[in-house]
Amino acid sequence: MSKRSESYGYMGVILRINLSSGAITREPLDMTLAEKVIGGRGLASYLLCHEIDPAIAPLSPDNPLIFATGPLTGSGAPATSRYVVVCKAPLTGTIACSNSGGFFGPELKFAGYDVLIIEGESPDPVYIWIDDDKVEIRPAGSLWGQFPVATEVEIKQATHPSAKVASIGPGGEKLSLLAGIVNDNYRLAARSGVGALMGKKKLKAIAVHGSESVTLHDPEQFWKATMDMHKKITNDPISFGSFRAYGTASLVNLINEMGAFPTRNFQSDTFEGAADTSGEALIQSVLKRNRACFACPISCTRVSEVTAGPFKGRGEGPEYESVWALGALCGVSDLAAVTKANFLCSEYGIDTISTGATIACAMELFESGVLSEQEIGFPLKFGDAAAMVRAVIMTGDREGFGDILADGSYRLAQRYGHPECFMGSKRLEMSAYSPRVFQGMALQYATSNRGACHVRGNTVAAELYGIPRYMPPEVMEQKEEMVRRPFQNSTAFVDSTGICLFTKFAITHREICALLAPATGIDFSFDRSIEQGDRIWNIERMFNLKAGFTRADDILPERVCEPSPDGPRAGSRALLQKNLDTYYQLRGWDEMGRPTAIKLKELGLEDWWGVCGS
Amino acid sequence: MVHITVKLNVSLRKYRSSLKINEEMPILIPSDTTLAELLEHILQIPAEEVAIHMVNGIKSDMDRILVEGDKVAFWPPVAGG
Numbered sequence: 001m002s003k004r005s006e007s008y009g010y011m012g013v014i015l016r017i018n019l020s021s022g023a024i025t026r027e028p029l030d031m032t033l034a035e036k037v038i039g040g041r042g043l044a045s046y047l048l049c050h051e052i053d054p055a056i057a058p059l060s061p062d063n064p065l066i067f068a069t070g071p072l073t074g075s076g077a078p079a080t081s082r083y084v085v086v087c088k089a090p091l092t093g094t095i096a097c098s099n100s101g102g103f104f105g106p107e108l109k110f111a112g113y114d115v116l117i118i119e120g121e122s123p124d125p126v127y128i129w130i131d132d133d134k135v136e137i138r139p140a141g142s143l144w145g146q147f148p149v150a151t152e153v154e155i156k157q158a159t160h161p162s163a164k165v166a167s168i169g170p171g172g173e174k175l176s177l178l179a180g181i182v183n184d185n186y187r188l189a190a191r192s193g194v195g196a197l198m199g200k201k202k203l204k205a206i207a208v209h210g211s212e213s214v215t216l217h218d219p220e221q222f223w224k225a226t227m228d229m230h231k232k233i234t235n236d237p238i239s240f241g242s243f244r245a246y247g248t249a250s251l252v253n254l255i256n257e258m259g260a261f262p263t264r265n266f267q268s269d270t271f272e273g274a275a276d277t278s279g280e281a282l283i284q285s286v287l288k289r290n291r292a293c294f295a296c297p298i299s300c301t302r303v304s305e306v307t308a309g310p311f312k313g314r315g316e317g318p319e320y321e322s323v324w325a326l327g328a329l330c331g332v333s334d335l336a337a338v339t340k341a342n343f344l345c346s347e348y349g350i351d352t353i354s355t356g357a358t359i360a361c362a363m364e365l366f367e368s369g370v371l372s373e374q375e376i377g378f379p380l381k382f383g384d385a386a387a388m389v390r391a392v393i394m395t396g397d398r399e400g401f402g403d404i405l406a407d408g409s410y411r412l413a414q415r416y417g418h419p420e421c422f423m424g425s426k427r428l429e430m431s432a433y434s435p436r437v438f439q440g441m442a443l444q445y446a447t448s449n450r451g452a453c454h455v456r457g458n459t460v461a462a463e464l465y466g467i468p469r470y471m472p473p474e475v476m477e478q479k480e481e482m483v484r485r486p487f488q489n490s491t492a493f494v495d496s497t498g499i500c501l502f503t504k505f506a507i508t509h510r511e512i513c514a515l516l517a518p519a520t521g522i523d524f525s526f527d528r529s530i531e532q533g534d535r536i537w538n539i540e541r542m543f544n545l546k547a548g549f550t551r552a553d554d555i556l557p558e559r560v561c562e563p564s565p566d567g568p569r570a571g572s573r574a575l576l577q578k579n580l581d582t583y584y585q586l587r588g589w590d591e592m593g594r595p596t597a598i599k600l601k602e603l604g605l606e607d608w609w610g611v612c613g614s
Numbered sequence: 615m616v617h618i619t620v621k622l623n624v625s626l627r628k629y630r631s632s633l634k635i636n637e638e639m640p641i642l643i644p645s646d647t648t649l650a651e652l653l654e655h656i657l658q659i660p661a662e663e664v665a666i667h668m669v670n671g672i673k674s675d676m677d678r679i680l681v682e683g684d685k686v687a688f689w690p691p692v693a694g695g
Contacts, residue, residue: 237665237691242624248694250624253636257621257671257687275636279692280624284635320694432694455695464666464673465693472673505693568671 008217009071009520010034014047015113015135017128019201020061020120024135029114034071034522035532036604039114041097042496042536044068044086047115048095049539049611054547058090058193059175059200067108067116067166067206070498074106074294075214077226077515078233079500081105081294084189088547090200091177091193091354091408092427092451095543098194099455099495101293102184107164110210118201127167127205129159132212140204144173147347148182151205160209167205168195169349174398175199176406178350178358186301186316187293190351192428192450193408217521225514229507234297236506238465243300243502244290248320250279251432256328258464259567260437260473262430263328264382265360266423266559269434270567273333277323286339291316298502304339311340311389318342318352321454324432325356326392330363331382338385341392348396354408357429359391361409361421362401370416376401423560426451426544426553435556435574436564438463438473442574443483443583446554449540455501457487467505476575480583489533496536535603538587538595542608551593554580615642618680620657621687629659643680650676652686665691 006012007029014027037046044066051064066086073080083105089096108116111130118128125140138158143151152165164184171179172195179195180188216222234240242250255261256274263271275281286306292299305314311334318326318339326332326341345352359380365371366380373379377400380387394402404412409429413422424430428451435442440459445452454460459482463473468486471479490509494501497512509529516524560574584591588599600606619638622630633639643656649667653659653676666689669678680686 238693242690242692246624246692250689250692251694253621253623254666254689254692257668259671275634278635280627280635458695461693465691470673502695 006215008215009075009516010039011109011112011114011212011214013113014115014117015130016117016119017135017137018119019122019126019137019203022137034520035528037536037539038070038493038496038532040068040070040073040082040496040498041084041086041099041492042532042539043115044084045095045097045536045539045543047117048086048088049543052088054088054543056088058088058093059197061121061201063088063197065118065194065197065201069105069109069114070496071520072515073498074109075216075222075498075515075519076295077222077499078230079293079296079298079503080498081296082495082498082500083108084495085181085194087194087197089192089194089450090196093547094426094450094549095540096192096194096450097495097540098180098189098191100181100183100187100189101500102187103294104164104166104183104208105498106294107208107210109214110212111208112210112212116206118203121200122202125202125204127155127207128203130206130208131160132210143204145170148349149185149347152185155205155207159207163207163209165205165207167349168198169347169396171195171348171350171396171406172199173204174406176350176395176398177408178354178395178406180349180351182346182349186346188346188349188351191354191453195349214519216519218518221518222515225511225518229503229511229515230297232511233503233506238505239298239503240506243298246279246283247300247302248279249282249318249323251320252278252323253280255433258437259564259569260434261324261328262432262434264331265329265364265421266430266557267364268566269436269564269569271328274328276333277327277335277338281335282318282323285335293500296500300502306336306339309336310386311336313340313343315343315346317346321432322352322356325353326388329356329360330388332385332388333383334385337389341389344389344392344396350396353431354429355392355395357423358395358405358409358412359388361412361423362391362405364421365412365416365418370418420558423557424452425556426549428452433460434564435560436572437569439476439575439579440471440473440479440483442556442560442576443479443579444487446556446576446580447483447583448488449537449544456491457483459483459487461505474569474572476579480579480586484583484586485530489530489537492536493529493533496532531603535605538599538603538605539608542595542605545594554593616645616680616682617642618684618686620652621685623687623689624692625690626659626663626688629657638685647680648676649674649678649680649686652680653688659688663690664688
């Protein structure tokens with residue numbers, strides 16, 4: 001392809017900051033990568049594979065933190081707020097790719113950068129200030145120890161009132177493997193412990209201010225496609241109707257009615273307290289108003305407050321996953337407590353799903369007599385709302401028993417000799433859809449590249465809502481192809497563009513490509529998007545294989561492979577092994593789950609075994 | 615006649631606003647009533663507002679005939695993460 005003198009969609013620059021040496025360098029973005037791996041998740045995963053040996057220790061100074069935007073981030077098309085944080089995951093040892101919205105990603109583009117790579121470690125706590133071309137590493141001083149909201153206030157005073165800030169809370173500072181990175185006060189790149197790596201680098205925050213805008217190759221065509229997408233989104237009953245009005249917690253009563261709502265550390269699939277922690281209850285009690293990310297008409301964020309009582313507080317959320325993890329998974333039906341726990345997770349900067357799941361695991365160990373009250377400091381029973389909230393606080397502070405909780409449920413369960421109490425895959429905890437009921441989710445949890453993640457292949461869309469087409473949850477036939485292509489590969493594509501996944505109920509790849517092509521001047525098309533998603537998925541898989549993961553890690557806990565004890569689908573169980581072989585074949589992998597030479601050639605990754613730290 | 619219960623969720627709650635969240639509303643309906651007939655004629659809720667319909671926790675076709683003891687639940691379009 002011809003070389004362009006100017007970048008369209010992309011800013012054309014990678015900013016590299018080495019906290020060990022203090023070196024700050026700018027590199028041109030290799031635009032041939034745009035066609036291969038797009039940006040965001042794809043680009044960052046590709047770069048990570050070229051930067052490190054996947055076998056290194058995750059908290060090694062050689063593990064970089066890669067903040068990557070997509071070509072659409074900051075463009076002004078609907079919901080184009082997204083950026084990712086990629087590294088080797090401290091929690092799991094797999095590749096990590098945590099996604100966030102808000103305003104930080106667009107501001108990075110406005111400052112002139114597609115990607116920010118943080119290398120090395122600072123000897124003392126610092127923060128980075130990026131003001132267009134001017135980049136400084138500054139002492140963090142009294143910022144260290146502060147919650148993200150206070151951190152943001154103080155940094156804006158020291159830099160620019162319109163600066164956008166990404167920071168770690170005390171969780172990341174104390175190297176909790178549950179720590180994420182907070183941006184715009186309450187948004188989190190939450191999973192996989194990416195905040196622990198930032199804490200290890202003694203990087204408290206990154207503040208950005210930019211005065212450029214994203215240059216478009218064909219503005220007229222881009223804005224035409226934007227208006228088309230805007231119309232589709234605002235007419236869609238889910239993207240606009242449901243998310244805007246009710247938020248994701250509207251799912252609670254539905255998933256519970258189906259008997260697919262994992263309760264008490266996955267010991268059962270229905271929760272008697274579901275209605276008390278439902279979206280309807282949220283609206284009646286704690287919800288104040290909506291909030292939107294950059295350029296987003298959906299405005300799905302809940303701004304909420306508990307106005308009185310022992311769980312008083314304010315913040316954003318809770319979303320479905322948080323309401324579940326801090327609620328039903330812990331047997332807790334007190335919405336004020338669940339909401340407060342959600343606020344606390346934002347303040348400490350820790351992932352609500354993994355935190356709730358770790359507390360639930362501890363509750364099971366306590367109730368079965370493995371953990372004592374003396375060891376924990378107080379009784380930690382399922383259903384005890386105050387104890388759950390107390391456990392969140394001690395986890396965030398790494399105080400007492402919280403020091404053990406702060407490293408997640410996999411290590412907790414191993415440490416106390418009960419690995420069967422860990423409810424996840426590849427050390428990442430599962431989320432709020434029972435794999436006993438949703439066979440597509442069973443396969444997704446077991447094969448997702450960052451561990452038991454739901455969002456990277458949320459087959460509930462097909463298995464319940466009928467998008468793109470209805471496939472009953474208990475049915476296994478054709479699920480492998482459904483998981484692979486319209487979910488896993490498609491999500492990999494979307495995560496690489498900078499647009500939010502919540503638009504995907506209203507639009508398809510075609511509408512996204514209709515933005516990408518005029519934004520960038522590059523030939524993005526539907527067919528290419530399928531291939532790009534496949535390539536990105538395989539790059540992540542190769543990283544994990546080189547990090548030492550094998551077929552033996554594409555598994556689920558025994559518990560969910562046993563019959564569900566309750567609900568309308570009592571008796572159903574995850575039937576993973578029956579469809580794993582078919583899934584590998586469809587992926588073009590051998591029986592050990594490794595991409596074949598033919599597959600690698602098809603994706604243009606023939607030399608990939610030689611990449612990754614060779 | 616058969617006895618069934620109905621739950622209305624999220625935005626559909628406006629059609630029976632006295633119901634508590636997740637409350638089962640008991641209804642007596644003629645034998646051989648289908649799910650579609652229940653929705654249109656008995657509950658009088660516009661079909662286009664309903665995206666998910668379950669009987670006893672299982673997604674069911676709208677032409678399913680309801681029997682004694684069936685627990686019906688309706689949702690508008692909803693989704694999550």
